[in-house]
Amino acid sequence: METTLEQLLEAWWTNHRINLYLIRHISPEGMESTLSTRGGRSVGRQFAHLHNQRVYHLEGRAADLAAGLTKFPSKKEPSKVELVRQLEASAAGVATHLERCLTGEGKRRPLKKGVIATLGYFIAHESHHRGSILLTLKQCGHKLDQATQSAIWNWDRM
Numbered sequence: 001m002e003t004t005l006e007q008l009l010e011a012w013w014t015n016h017r018i019n020l021y022l023i024r025h026i027s028p029e030g031m032e033s034t035l036s037t038r039g040g041r042s043v044g045r046q047f048a049h050l051h052n053q054r055v056y057h058l059e060g061r062a063a064d065l066a067a068g069l070t071k072f073p074s075k076k077e078p079s080k081v082e083l084v085r086q087l088e089a090s091a092a093g094v095a096t097h098l099e100r101c102l103t104g105e106g107k108r109r110p111l112k113k114g115v116i117a118t119l120g121y122f123i124a125h126e127s128h129h130r131g132s133i134l135l136t137l138k139q140c141g142h143k144l145d146q147a148t149q150s151a152i153w154n155w156d157r158m
Contacts, residue, residue: 005102008119009095015123016091018152022130022144023047023080023087030142032077035135039075043136046129047083048072053125054090058097061109065093094122 002010023031031044041049051072058066069089072078078086099105101115130152137143151158 005099008098008102008116011123012095012098012119013091014155014158015126016087017158018130019047019050019087019126020084021152021158022133022148023083025144025148026133026137027142028080030137030140031080033136033140033142035139042077043133044077044080044083045072045074046133046136047087048076048078050126050129051083051086051090054094054122057122058090058093062093062097062100065097069093 026043032042034040034042034045055066055069055071058069070086072082072086098115098119101109101118134144134149
């Protein structure tokens with residue numbers, strides 16, 4: 001039986017793998033899609049936002065883990081390679097932060113409601129944006145195939 005720590009970290013890494021899976025399955029045109037008529041985020045910039053929010057929370061709660069991480073400028077259209085590289089780095093920082101919060105290592109600040117709530121916040125935030133990404137792709141004519149859409153719900157295989 002896995003420990004609570006192992007299960008918590010596996011939930012985080014599964015969430016992260018879903019993001020990377022989607023990035024790999026979205027066309028270059030799809031990554032540039034947006035429903036905004038006033039400069040809102042494209043699909044690629046929504047993924048960049050996920051990274052930026054991870055870094056933002058690390059800066060305020062575990063500054064040493066944010067060291068070396070850089071945020072994407074708000075209007076920059078990142079490449080898939082940049083997104084994957086930065087998301088990998090910020091995911092590792094969040095995983096370390098969650099682990100240290102749970103083990104009591106060093107001065108770590110989860111959300112006031114604890115480390116499980118912190119994990120829940122990150123996954124809820126990223127899931128919200130994945131839903132927005134899928135809707136944007138559909139509305140802009142770049143809908144993902146059914147197998148890809150279904151795969152993100154199969155956490156046992158992801």
